[in-house]
Amino acid sequence: MGEMDGLEVTDCTRCPELVDCRSRIVNGTGPADADLLFVGEGPGEQEDQQGEPFVGRSGTILDDKLRDRGLAREDVRITNCVRCRPPENRDPTSEELDNCWPYLESEIEQVDPEVIITLGKVPSEHLLDADVAVTKEAGSVRTAELGGAVRDVLVCVHPAATLYDRSQEETLDAALDKAAAMAGEDSGGQSQLGDF
Ligand code: URA
Numbered sequence: 001m002g003e004m005d006g007l008e009v010t011d012c013t014r015c016p017e018l019v020d021c022r023s024r025i026v027n028g029t030g031p032a033d034a035d036l037l038f039v040g041e042g043p044g045e046q047e048d049q050q051g052e053p054f055v056g057r058s059g060t061i062l063d064d065k066l067r068d069r070g071l072a073r074e075d076v077r078i079t080n081c082v083r084c085r086p087p088e089n090r091d092p093t094s095e096e097l098d099n100c101w102p103y104l105e106s107e108i109e110q111v112d113p114e115v116i117i118t119l120g121k122v123p124s125e126h127l128l129d130a131d132v133a134v135t136k137e138a139g140s141v142r143t144a145e146l147g148g149a150v151r152d153v154l155v156c157v158h159p160a161a162t163l164y165d166r167s168q169e170e171t172l173d174a175a176l177d178k179a180a181a182m183a184g185e186d187s188g189g190q191s192q193l194g195d196f
Contacts, residue, residue, distance in 0.1 A: 002014055002102075002103070004106060006032075006110070007027065007032055007106075007107050007111070009027060009083055011025075012083070012084075012103075014099035014100075015084060015096045017086070018082065018084035018085065018086060018092075018096060019084065020087075021084065021085055022043075022048060022085050023048050023049060023085075024048065024051050025083045025084060026043040026047050026052065026053055026083050026084070026085070027053075027079070027083060028053060028077055028078060028079030028080070028107055029052050029053060029073075029077070030073070030075070030077035031074075031075070031111075032110065032111060033111065033112070034076050034077035034113055035076075035113055035114040035115070035183045036075075036076040036114070036115060036117060036179055036182075036183050037077045037079065037107075037108065037111055037113035037116045037117070038054075038062070038078045038116075038119055039079055039081060039116060039119065039127065040053060040054060040058070040078070040079070040119045040123060040158070041080060041119070041120055041158070042080050042081060042082040042083070042085065042092050044058075044085065044089050045085070045089070046059070047059075047085065048084075053078045054078050058158065058160040059159075061159035061160070061162060061163075061172075062119075062159045065159070066176070069179075069180040071180060077107075077111055077113065079107055080104075080123075081097055081100060081101075081104060081126050082099075083100060097122075097126050101126075105147045106147070108146050108147030108151070109148050112147075112149070113151075114152070114182065114183065115152045115153075115154050115182045115183070116146070116151055116152070116153045117154045117156050117176075117179050118154070118155055118156060119157075119158050120134060120157060120158030121134045124156075127144060127153055128153060128155075129144070132155060134155060134157055134158075135168065135171060138155055138156055138157050138171045138172070138175045139155070139156075139171070139175040139178050140154075141153065141155075141178075142155065152182070154178060154182065156175040156176070156179070157171050157172050157175065159172060
């Protein structure tokens with residue numbers, strides 16, 4: 001019903017509605033050994049068309065914010081909880097999240113990141129298996145057993161939240177500052193900023 005080749009899902013028909021809606025499966029992008037793994041909710045229209053996560057408006061915001069912190073998109077891994085676009089960009093159902101979980105879990109295990117950054121409520125609650133008040137908890141680090149290890153999960157607001165509520169920008173900025181600092185700490189205490 002589903003096949004993976006390395007980090008890529010090559011074929012999957014587990015979610016009938018998503019199979020009908022999608023143009024293609026949208027796999028994660030970025031280094032297979034990235035320190036930072038960003039996890040969004042699922043592909044939107046642009047992502048579905050281009051076959052890459054976060055290439056629409058949210059992606060532009062994320063790219064800009066990463067660049068401000070000395071990180072290029074190519075330096076981090078970016079993926080989603082579900083790899084097929086839900087109709088009318090609705091949230092993925094819990095069944096769809098469960099269907100796609102083995103792929104995300106395998107990606108987490110293979111990439112073995114230093115920190116996982118969950119972008120928004122859906123990925124935060126999915127990975128932490130708990131209710132998460134994302135705006136309140138953004139920037140906080142929790143641990144969860146994911147992909148064969150106990151991992152740090154940094155809760156973050158979704159980049160698109162800043163489009164509808166400018167006050168969310170500070171929240172996003174603070175969480176991404178923390179992500180960049182954690183990446184820096186893990187590469188021997190030196191800031192990534194100095195590396196580029
Ligand atoms: N929003 C997401 O959660 N994921 C994407 O890939 C794009 C927008």
